[in-house]
Amino acid sequence: MKNLFYFLLFSLLIQNSVTAQSETPLWIKTIYDNALTSRQAYNQLELLCDKAPGRLIGTPNSFIAVDLMKKYLEDLGADTVFLQKFSSPAWICHSASASLILNGKEIKLHVDALGPSASTPKSGIQAEIVEVMSLNELRQMKKESIEGKIVFFNRPMNPTTINTFQAYSEAVDQRSSGPALAKELGAIGSITRSVNMNLDDFPHTGSVRFSDGKIPTIAISTNDAEKVSQALKANPKLKIKIKVDAEDIVTNTYNLIADLKGSEKPDEYMVVGGHIDAWHNTQGAHDDGVGCLQSTEVLRLFKETGMKNKRSIRVILFMDEELYQSGGKAYAAYSKENNIKNYFALESDAGGFTPLGFMIDTTNLNNPKLQEFQKLLEPYGIHFIIHGGGGVDIGPLKTQGVTLSSYRSDWHRYFELHHCANDSFDKINFREMQLGSAAMTSLIYLIDQFDLAE
Amino acid sequence: MKNLFYFLLFSLLIQNSVTAQSETPLWIKTIYDNALTSRQAYNQLELLCDKAPGRLIGTPNSFIAVDLMKKYLEDLGADTVFLQKFSSPAWICHSASASLILNGKEIKLHVDALGPSASTPKSGIQAEIVEVMSLNELRQMKKESIEGKIVFFNRPMNPTTINTFQAYSEAVDQRSSGPALAKELGAIGSITRSVNMNLDDFPHTGSVRFSDGKIPTIAISTNDAEKVSQALKANPKLKIKIKVDAEDIVTNTYNLIADLKGSEKPDEYMVVGGHIDAWHNTQGAHDDGVGCLQSTEVLRLFKETGMKNKRSIRVILFMDEELYQSGGKAYAAYSKENNIKNYFALESDAGGFTPLGFMIDTTNLNNPKLQEFQKLLEPYGIHFIIHGGGGVDIGPLKTQGVTLSSYRSDWHRYFELHHCANDSFDKINFREMQLGSAAMTSLIYLIDQFDLAE
Numbered sequence: 001m002k003n004l005f006y007f008l009l010f011s012l013l014i015q016n017s018v019t020a021q022s023e024t025p026l027w028i029k030t031i032y033d034n035a036l037t038s039r040q041a042y043n044q045l046e047l048l049c050d051k052a053p054g055r056l057i058g059t060p061n062s063f064i065a066v067d068l069m070k071k072y073l074e075d076l077g078a079d080t081v082f083l084q085k086f087s088s089p090a091w092i093c094h095s096a097s098a099s100l101i102l103n104g105k106e107i108k109l110h111v112d113a114l115g116p117s118a119s120t121p122k123s124g125i126q127a128e129i130v131e132v133m134s135l136n137e138l139r140q141m142k143k144e145s146i147e148g149k150i151v152f153f154n155r156p157m158n159p160t161t162i163n164t165f166q167a168y169s170e171a172v173d174q175r176s177s178g179p180a181l182a183k184e185l186g187a188i189g190s191i192t193r194s195v196n197m198n199l200d201d202f203p204h205t206g207s208v209r210f211s212d213g214k215i216p217t218i219a220i221s222t223n224d225a226e227k228v229s230q231a232l233k234a235n236p237k238l239k240i241k242i243k244v245d246a247e248d249i250v251t252n253t254y255n256l257i258a259d260l261k262g263s264e265k266p267d268e269y270m271v272v273g274g275h276i277d278a279w280h281n282t283q284g285a286h287d288d289g290v291g292c293l294q295s296t297e298v299l300r301l302f303k304e305t306g307m308k309n310k311r312s313i314r315v316i317l318f319m320d321e322e323l324y325q326s327g328g329k330a331y332a333a334y335s336k337e338n339n340i341k342n343y344f345a346l347e348s349d350a351g352g353f354t355p356l357g358f359m360i361d362t363t364n365l366n367n368p369k370l371q372e373f374q375k376l377l378e379p380y381g382i383h384f385i386i387h388g389g390g391g392v393d394i395g396p397l398k399t400q401g402v403t404l405s406s407y408r409s410d411w412h413r414y415f416e417l418h419h420c421a422n423d424s425f426d427k428i429n430f431r432e433m434q435l436g437s438a439a440m441t442s443l444i445y446l447i448d449q450f451d452l453a454e
Numbered sequence: 455m456k457n458l459f460y461f462l463l464f465s466l467l468i469q470n471s472v473t474a475q476s477e478t479p480l481w482i483k484t485i486y487d488n489a490l491t492s493r494q495a496y497n498q499l500e501l502l503c504d505k506a507p508g509r510l511i512g513t514p515n516s517f518i519a520v521d522l523m524k525k526y527l528e529d530l531g532a533d534t535v536f537l538q539k540f541s542s543p544a545w546i547c548h549s550a551s552a553s554l555i556l557n558g559k560e561i562k563l564h565v566d567a568l569g570p571s572a573s574t575p576k577s578g579i580q581a582e583i584v585e586v587m588s589l590n591e592l593r594q595m596k597k598e599s600i601e602g603k604i605v606f607f608n609r610p611m612n613p614t615t616i617n618t619f620q621a622y623s624e625a626v627d628q629r630s631s632g633p634a635l636a637k638e639l640g641a642i643g644s645i646t647r648s649v650n651m652n653l654d655d656f657p658h659t660g661s662v663r664f665s666d667g668k669i670p671t672i673a674i675s676t677n678d679a680e681k682v683s684q685a686l687k688a689n690p691k692l693k694i695k696i697k698v699d700a701e702d703i704v705t706n707t708y709n710l711i712a713d714l715k716g717s718e719k720p721d722e723y724m725v726v727g728g729h730i731d732a733w734h735n736t737q738g739a740h741d742d743g744v745g746c747l748q749s750t751e752v753l754r755l756f757k758e759t760g761m762k763n764k765r766s767i768r769v770i771l772f773m774d775e776e777l778y779q780s781g782g783k784a785y786a787a788y789s790k791e792n793n794i795k796n797y798f799a800l801e802s803d804a805g806g807f808t809p810l811g812f813m814i815d816t817t818n819l820n821n822p823k824l825q826e827f828q829k830l831l832e833p834y835g836i837h838f839i840i841h842g843g844g845g846v847d848i849g850p851l852k853t854q855g856v857t858l859s860s861y862r863s864d865w866h867r868y869f870e871l872h873h874c875a876n877d878s879f880d881k882i883n884f885r886e887m888q889l890g891s892a893a894m895t896s897l898i899y900l901i902d903q904f905d906l907a908e
Binding site for chain 1: 486487490491613614616651652808833834835837864866867870883884885886889
C-alpha cells in the first residue's frame with residue numbers, strides 16, 4: 001500500500017515536470033518542422049490581403065474577410081466553426097485629402113483620415129495651422145490662438161528608443177487624445193504626424209478618441225510633416241485645406257470562432273487570436289492578417305501533428321480591434337454570459353517578423369515552469385518570456401481571471417508599416433511568419449500540457 | 455604608505471571592473487543614440503550599391519568602390535587612410551545562360567555562372583543531365599553514366615534547420631566541391647541548385663574550388679531546379695545547353711585600411727572590417743556593403759562621440775572575400791611581415807538585419823568580462839556572445855594569436871538575398887543596419903577599454 005502511494009506520488013511528480021517528459025522537445029521539433037514546410041497559412045494570408053484589404057468593421061470587405069476565413073477554418077477540419085454576432089458603431093471612410101495653400105496655389109499633401117474623423121463640408125475646411133510638439137504645449141497656449149485654427153501635432157517618434165512599442169506609446173497620445181483636446185480648445189480640425197520612425201510618404205492612420213462631438217482629423221506622412229513645419233517657419237500664417245468624407249453607421253458584425261475539442265477538459269479553452277479587421281488604407285498584412293493566420297496555424301498544427309490537446313483550442317479572429325475594440329469586448333461579454341472557462345489567452349497583434357518572445361500577464365514570472373518553457377524555446381530564438389499585457393482583444397478577459405499573453409516579433413520595422421499602405425503582403429516573409437506560428441503553438445502546447453500553476 | 459598601496463590596489467580593481475565604471479553604460483547609450491540618428495553611413499551604402507555593383511576583384515567597379523570608400527574614410531577624418539596593394543588571380547564573368555532542350559525547343563532557365571567557371575565554346579555545350587542529391591550519390595554512380603554529361607546537384611537547403619548558416623553549410627558542398635568532383639568523374643559541365651531556402655527565380659552564384667582544370671559550372675534558381683527535376687522525371691534523356699563567357703586574369707588590387715590612432719597603445723590594433731567586393735550579379739548590399747559601412751561607423755562613432763580608444767582602431771575593407779579570399783590572406787601576410795600587433799579583430803559579413811549577437815573565437819567563454827559585456831548589450835537586443843569563428847577575411851590572423859569575432863544579425867532572410875540580384879540596397883533597413891553599427895562599436899569599445907584577459 002505504501003509502495004503504491006509512493007509510486008502514485010512519483011508518477012504525479014513526473015507528470016508535472018516539463019523536462020522529465022522526453023517527448024516534449026520532440027513535439028516542439030515536430031511543430032516547427034511542420035510549420036516551416038507548410039505554405040497553407042501563408043497562401044491564405046495572401047488571399048486575405050488580396051481579396052479583402054481595408055476590411056474595417058462594417059465595410060463590405062470585412063464580411064468578405066470573415067467568409068474567406070470561415071471557409072478556411074472549416075477546411076482545416078476544426079470541430080466547430082461559428083460566428084459570434086454582435087452590433088457595434090462603425091465608421092466608413094470614403095476619402096480624405098489636404099493641401100497647403102502657398103502663394104494662392106494648392107500643394108497636395110500625403111494624408112489620410114484618422115478614424116472616426118468627422119467629415120468636412122464638400123468644399124473642405126481651410127484655416128491657419130498651429131504647430132505643437134505635445135498636448136501639454138497646446139494646453140499652455142491661449143485659447144484665442146487656437147480657436148478657428150487647425151492644430152498640427154508634430155512630435156516625432158524617438159528613434160533612439162530601442163523598443164519601438166515604447167517609442168510608439170510615447171508618441172501616440174498626439175493621435176489618440178490630441179484631436180479631442182484641440183476640439184475642446186476651439187480648433188476646427190487637427191493633423192497628426194504619422195507615428196512612424198521612418199521619413200517617407202506614407203500617411204499612417206489610427207484611432208482617435210472623441211467624447212463630446214468631433215472635428216475633421218487627419219494623419220500626415222512624416223516627410224510632409226517636415227515640409228509643413230519648414231513652411232510654417234517661413235510663413236506662420238500658412239493655411240491648410242482639409243477634406244474628409246466619411247460616415248458613422250451602426251452595423252451587425254462577427255467574431256469568427258473555431259474550436260478543436262480537448263481530450264480531457266473540453267469545456268476549458270486555450271484561446272489564441274488576432275484581429276481580422278484592417279484600416280481602410282491597407283492590406284493589413286502584418287496588422288493583423290499575419291496574427292490571424294498564425295492563430296489558425298495553432299489549430300492546424302495540433303490537428304496535423306496529432307498532438308493531443310487536453311483543453312479545447314479556441315481560435316478567435318476578432319472583429320474591430322482598430323476602431324472601437326468592440327470584438328474583444330463582445331467576446332468577453334459572451335464568455336461571461338455563457339460562463340465560459342477561458343483558461344489562457346494568447347494574442348498575436350504585433351507583426352509577423354522573426355520571433356522575439358512572449359509577454360505574459362502573470363504575477364509570478366519566477367514560476368519555474370515558465371522558465372523551463374523559455375529554455376525549451378530558446379533554441380528556436382525565443383529570447384524571453386517577460387511580464388507584460390496581453391493585448392487589446394483579449395484584454396477584457398482579464399477581469400474574468402484569465403491569464404493573458406501576447407506574442408512579440410522583431411519590432412524594428414513594424415511601425416514603418418503599421419496602419420498604412422506599406423503594410424502589404426509582400427512584406428511578409430514566409431519563414432519569419434511560420435517561426436511565429438510554431439512558437440505560439442509550442443507555448444499553447446506547453447501550457448495546456450503542464451498547466452500554469454506551480 | 456600602506457594606505458596608499460591599498461588605495462592604488464583598490465583603484466586598479468575599480469578600473470578593471472566593467473560595471474563599476476558608471477560611465478560605461480552611458481558611453482554605450484551615446485553610441486546607440488548617435489548611430490540611430492545619423493544617416494551618413496546608410497547614404498554612403500546607397501552610393502556604393504548604386505555606383506559600384508558587381509565589384510568583384512579585378513573589375514572596373516572594384517576600383518570605383520575602393521575610390522569611393524577611400525574618399526569617404528578620408529572625409530570622416532581618419533588619421534591614416536591607405537591602400538594595401540597586392541596581386542591576385544581574378545575572374546571576370548561576361549555572361550552565362552542555359553536552356554532546356556524540350557521537343558526541339560529551347561526553354562530559357564534562370565542561371566548564373568559560379569566563379570571561376572570555365573567558359574564554354576561560343577555555341578555552348580549541350581548534354582544529358584545527371585541529377586543527384588549529394589556528392590556521395592555521385593561518387594557511387596558508375597563513371598560511364600557520368601562521362602560526357604552535365605551533373606545537376608539538386609539537394610535543397612533544409613528549411614527546418616533554425617540556424618540558416620548551418621543549413622547553408624550543410625548544402626553548400628554541392629556548389630563549392632561538387633563541380634570538381636563532377637569533372638573528375640568525366641562530366642563536361644555542372645549545375646548547382648541555388649543555396650536559397652526560398653522558392654524563387656533568382657540564381658545565386660558563389661565560389662567553386664577546382665584543383666586540376668575546370669569545367670563550365672552554373673547555378674540555377676530554386677524554381678527552375680524544381681522544374682528541371684520534374685522534366686527529368688518525364689524524360690530522363692533530357693538535354694541542357696549551357697553557355698558561359700568568362701576569363702581568368704591576374705590583377706593588382708587593394709585592401710583599403712583606415713586608422714584612428716589610439717591614446718595609450720597606438721601600435722596595437724582593434725581591427726574591424728567587412729569585404730568590399732561583391733559578386734558580378736548583385737549590388738552586394740547585405741553581402742557585404744553593409745558590413746563595410748558598419749565597420750566605418752565604428753571609426754566615425756569613436757571620433758564623433760569623443761570616446762577615447764586606447765588602441766588604434768583599424769578599419770579594413772578587404773578585397774576578394776568572394777572568389778579567392780586573397781585580401782584576408784594578404785593582410786595577414788602584411789601583418790606578419792611588418793610585425794603588426796592586431797589585438798582583436800571583428801568581422802561583419804553575415805547581413806545587416808536586426809542584431810542577434812557575436813561569435814568569439816576564444817577558449818574561455820566563461821570569461822566574466824564577456825558575460826558582463828553581454829549583459830551591458832542585452833538591453834539593445836544582443837542576445838548572445840557565444841563561441842564561434844571569426845570569418846573568412848580575418849581568419850588568416852588566427853595563427854598570429856589574434857582573438858577573432860564575428861557579428862551576427864537575424865539570419866532568416868539572409869540566404870534569400872545572398873549572392874544574387876535580390877541583394878539590393880532597398881533590402882537594407884536603416885534602423886537594423888545602425889543597431890548593428892552600434893553593437894559592433896560597443897563591443898570594440900568594451901574590449902579596448904577593459905581588455906580580454908581575465
